[in-house]
Amino acid sequence: MTGGSKPLRADLRIIADWIPRGARVLDLGCGDGQLLAHLQADKQVSGYGLEIDPDNVVASIGAGVNVLQLDLDDGLGQFEDNSFDVVVMASALQQVQQPDELIREMLRIGGQGIVTFPNFGHWRPRLSIAWHGLMPVSKALPNQWYDTPNIHLCTVRDFEKLCASNHIRVTQRHVVNHEHASSLRTRVFPNLLGEIALYQLERG
Amino acid sequence: MGEFPADSVGLVEPQTLHVTEPLALDCGKQLDEYELVYETYGQLNADRSNAILICHALSGSHHAAGYHADTPDGKPGWWDKCIGPGKPLDTNRFFVVCPANLGGYKGSTGPASAHPKTGRPYGPDFPVITVGDWVRSQAVLREHLGIEQWAVVAGGSLGGMQVMQWAIEYPERLKHALVIAAAPRLSAQNIAFNEIARQAIVTDPEFHGGRYAEHGVVPRRGLMLARMLGHITYLSDEAMRAKFGRDLRDGRLNYGFDVEFQVESYLRHQGQSFVERFDANTYLLMTKALDYFDPAGLHDDNLQAAFAPATARFLVISFTSDWRFSPERSREIVDALVDAGKQVSYAEIVSELGHDEFLLDLPQYTHTLRAYLERVAREVNP
Numbered sequence: 001m002t003g004g005s006k007p008l009r010a011d012l013r014i015i016a017d018w019i020p021r022g023a024r025v026l027d028l029g030c031g032d033g034q035l036l037a038h039l040q041a042d043k044q045v046s047g048y049g050l051e052i053d054p055d056n057v058v059a060s061i062g063a064g065v066n067v068l069q070l071d072l073d074d075g076l077g078q079f080e081d082n083s084f085d086v087v088v089m090a091s092a093l094q095q096v097q098q099p100d101e102l103i104r105e106m107l108r109i110g111g112q113g114i115v116t117f118p119n120f121g122h123w124r125p126r127l128s129i130a131w132h133g134l135m136p137v138s139k140a141l142p143n144q145w146y147d148t149p150n151i152h153l154c155t156v157r158d159f160e161k162l163c164a165s166n167h168i169r170v171t172q173r174h175v176v177n178h179e180h181a182s183s184l185r186t187r188v189f190p191n192l193l194g195e196i197a198l199y200q201l202e203r204g
Numbered sequence: 205m206g207e208f209p210a211d212s213v214g215l216v217e218p219q220t221l222h223v224t225e226p227l228a229l230d231c232g233k234q235l236d237e238y239e240l241v242y243e244t245y246g247q248l249n250a251d252r253s254n255a256i257l258i259c260h261a262l263s264g265s266h267h268a269a270g271y272h273a274d275t276p277d278g279k280p281g282w283w284d285k286c287i288g289p290g291k292p293l294d295t296n297r298f299f300v301v302c303p304a305n306l307g308g309y310k311g312s313t314g315p316a317s318a319h320p321k322t323g324r325p326y327g328p329d330f331p332v333i334t335v336g337d338w339v340r341s342q343a344v345l346r347e348h349l350g351i352e353q354w355a356v357v358a359g360g361s362l363g364g365m366q367v368m369q370w371a372i373e374y375p376e377r378l379k380h381a382l383v384i385a386a387a388p389r390l391s392a393q394n395i396a397f398n399e400i401a402r403q404a405i406v407t408d409p410e411f412h413g414g415r416y417a418e419h420g421v422v423p424r425r426g427l428m429l430a431r432m433l434g435h436i437t438y439l440s441d442e443a444m445r446a447k448f449g450r451d452l453r454d455g456r457l458n459y460g461f462d463v464e465f466q467v468e469s470y471l472r473h474q475g476q477s478f479v480e481r482f483d484a485n486t487y488l489l490m491t492k493a494l495d496y497f498d499p500a501g502l503h504d505d506n507l508q509a510a511f512a513p514a515t516a517r518f519l520v521i522s523f524t525s526d527w528r529f530s531p532e533r534s535r536e537i538v539d540a541l542v543d544a545g546k547q548v549s550y551a552e553i554v555s556e557l558g559h560d561e562f563l564l565d566l567p568q569y570t571h572t573l574r575a576y577l578e579r580v581a582r583e584v585n586p
Contacts, residue, residue, distance in 0.1 A: 048542065054568050057551050061519070062575040068538060068550040078539045 008038050010180030011196060015088060015114050018172065018200050019045060023085035026050070026110060028072055028102075029092030033060030040065065047084065073097045076105045084110040093117040094150040100162055103201070107168060113201040119175065121155030121191040139178040140195045156191040159199070167204035174198040208271060211288045212280065213245040213295055216270035218311060221348050227306075227341055230496075233331040237320055240345050241311030242266050242303035245287060246295035248351070253584040255351045256293060257342060257378075258283065258302040259359030259366035262434075262490045263482065266304035266311045269295075285565040292573035293358070297581040301349065306341050307333040307489040315485035316417065326485075328414025333489055335362075335497045339369040346377065355584045356577070357516075358382035360562035361529060362490065365497045368537070371514040372499055380580055381516040382573075385526055385562040387533035388507050388540070389498040394528065397437055398491035401430035405484045414485050427484045428475035435474050440525040440558035500540075507540035514541075518548040519576050521569065523555040523562065549576070 008016060012035045019025060021043045027036050030049025033056075039045035048066045051057050060067035073096055087110035093099050094117050106113040118140040125136035135145040143150065154162075156175065163170055175194030176182045186193045208214045221240045228234045243266050248255060258268050260282065269287035271280055287293045287300055304311030307330060315330040346354070357370045357378045364386025371381045387394070405411060408426030412419050436444075448467040463469045503509035518541055522534035531552050541548040551572045555561045561569070 048548075054551070054554070057549075058568075058571045058575045061549055061551070061572060062578065064579055066547055066549050068542070068548070069552045070535075070550070078535075078542070080543060083543075 008034060011090060011116055011176070011198060012038070014174055014176075014180070014198055015090060015116070016043070018114060019043065019086050019088075021045075023047075024083075026079065026084045026087045028076075028087065028089040028106070029095075030060055030065070030067060031056050031090075033063040033065040033067055035088065035090070036060075036065040037063040072102060076102070076109060079109045081108055082111065086110050086112045086114060088114045090114070090116045091118070094152050094154070096152065099152050099154075100166065103162070103168065104166060107201060107203050111202070112171075113168075114199065115159075115201060116196060116198045117154065117159070118150070119156050119191065119194050119197045120153040121157060122195050123192050124195075126192075138195070156194060156197050159197065163199075163201065169202045169204040170199055171202050172198075172200035211290050212284065213270035213288050215273055216243050216245065216267070216281070217273070218243050218266055221345055223341075223344055225344070227337070227344070229331050229337045230334040231332045235306070235313065235331070238306060238313035238341070239317075240303050240306075240313075240341060242301055242345060243268060243270075243281075244302075245269050245300040246298050248299040248349075249585060252351050253353070253355060254297065254581075255299045255301060255349070255354050256356040256358060257346070257354045257370075258287075258293075258300060259338070259342070259357065259363035259370075260302065260305060261359070261361040261363045262487075262494070263478070264305075264363070265308060266302050268302035269300070283563060285563065286570070286573065292570050292577055294577065294581065297585055298355065298577075301345070301351075303342055303345055305333075305338045305490075307486060307493075309481070309483035309486040312341075314483065315414070315489065316483050325417045327417060328485060330485060330489065332492050335365045335369050335493055336373065338493070339366055339373055342366070342370075343374060343377070352377075354378040355580055356380040356382055358384070359386075360384035361386060361559065362494055362497075364529075365494070368499060368511075369497075371516045371518070372510060373513075375513050375515040378516045379583070380576075381514070381518045382521070382576070383518060383534075383537060384521045385523055385529045385534070385559055386520075386537065387529050388500060388536050390495055391533075395495045397433065397528075398495055401433055402488055402491055404429035404433070405487060408484075411484065414488075416484065422479065423484045424479045427479050427482065427487060428472075430487055431478040431482070432471045432475040435471060437528045438559040440527065440556060442525060443557045446556070507536065508543040511540055511544045511546060514544070514546055516547075518546060519572075520548060520550045521553060521562075521572060522551075523553050523557075523559070523569075525555045525557060526559045526561065528559045 025045050025047035027049040030051050050070050052071050057069045087106040128136035175186050175190035175197050178195045218241050224237045226234045226236045264282050267281040268283045269281040289296045307314045315326045319326050357367045359367045364383040367381050367383045405426035408423035410421040411423040451466040499510035500507040522531040538550045553569045
């Protein structure tokens with residue numbers, strides 16, 4: 001059984017659409033390996049997932065993907081320049097020590113980068129802080145402030161500012177609600193109405 | 205065999221392959237004829253695709269699982285925690301083969317065996333043997349068993365080095381390579397430990413230049429010291445602290461030099477029981493094989509280039525508390541395989557006991573092996 005035969009999580013489905021057939025992919029924080037398993041089965045993609053959680057490593061091995069148990073916070077120095085077509089980091093940006101350094105590294109290693117993160121600029125977190133004076137807890141950000149792994153939260157505008165200052169070009173942007181659906185409203189007001197942001201990046 | 209646990213392979217019997225075709229060795233010498241002693245567990249399937257080769261480490265042998273009839277109450281084989289019905293190396297699904305390495309202390313031809321020309325024990329005349337020599341002898345066994353391709357070649361420590369050698373030298377002969385608690389080459393520190401062990405043996409007055417058998421003695425003190433030193437390096441500081449702390453055997457200091465701390469008593473016991481079963485010349489040979497292994501050395505120190513011929517899928521496993529073959533060393537293997545574009549997974553098992561953890565059954569370790577081998581089993585027994 002590979003991931004190709006079971007439905008892919010919605011955000012991963014959007015990412016999968018962006019990845020060309022036969023690409024060499026590095027998946028940072030690959031979780032249970034379902035994205036790579038799906039890409040291997042449907043798009044003849046090859047590559048590796050990086051994952052720190054031991055149970056996820058076992059799940060990825062079970063899914064038949066190459067998984068390397070490594071900590072993203074140790075950096076990616078061991079990977080050679082341009083050794084992958086696409087480097088993906090889905091929902092891990094806000095959990096790493098140095099997100100800016102990691103994004104630069106992604107685009108050193110791969111021709112294309114795909115990054116997704118929960119948008120802290122969404123109206124709900126804004127309202128939580130402005131109105132209730134509380135750190136937001138939501139479906140996209142389910143943890144309390146004291147036990148959250150999300151140590152580097154940012155907004156859509158923050159992220160694009162970071163890209164601009166690092167000469168990184170945004171080639172595609174997709175902003176969706178927590179059910180990973182896009183609408184006219186999330187397209188017009190991405191920073192206010194988008195809960196999850198998906199970016200496709202290239203060196204500028 | 206009701207007396208054995210349900211997940212044991214039960215009573216096993218070694219088999220012997222007598223080879224008369226000479227084996228050319230890396231040192232330039234050759235073994236004109238030799239015996240390979242091995243055990244097998246499980247059944248070879250109809251298309252002979254479910255065979256797993258196990259490569260043993262320094263103090264291992266062909267007895268990897270189950271029990272021998274002459275020692276039914278004794279300990280099971282050295283990797284019994286992982287080999288058996290329902291265990292990660294599931295003998296209901298795989299045919300597991302474990303040969304004793306040439307130069308070993310029992311089973312296959314080694315320093316204690318009789319030289320075919322003189323009839324006397326080889327002793328120090330047994331040629332220095334390498335990981336490559338072992339793998340070439342295992343290839344003879346493969347041929348004899350009629351196995352075109354191993355589903356898996358697996359091994360820990362020195363065994364992991366043989367796995368890498370298989371993947372490099374006979375790429376088409378294995379589908380999967382399990383490299384556990386290994387290193388791509390020994391560090392200077394690691395060679396240094398081996399050298400102290402060897403010096404302990406060769407300076408023992410009873411060593412007699414390796415001809416101790418002809419003198420009817422055993423270099424007990426030297427071999428015991430070698431094992432005591434080795435044993436410390438196979439355990440972590442935390443493990444020794446947890447097991448012994450500073451506990452005193454008599455509960456008080458005796459202001460003397462006999463055994464006082466529990467750890468001293470333990471080490472002496474380990475050393476003494478090792479002397480009972482192991483051979484000093486074998487210890488010298490095994491440590492040399494460890495020191496010499498260096499596939500990158502043949503490629504301007506480029507490990508990636510050394511792995512270029514490999515086609516197997518790799519699973520590399522290390523243990524966080526292992527300082528003799530640390531995770532950093534396993535990551536060198538992984539990095540080289542990734543750079544060479546090979547299929548590889550890597551698991552770093554959080555552990556406390558040290559190098560010897562690869563022989564045990566930490567849940568994360570067995571889950572990892574199980575998840576990997578489950579896929580292999582479905583591949584070979586669709």
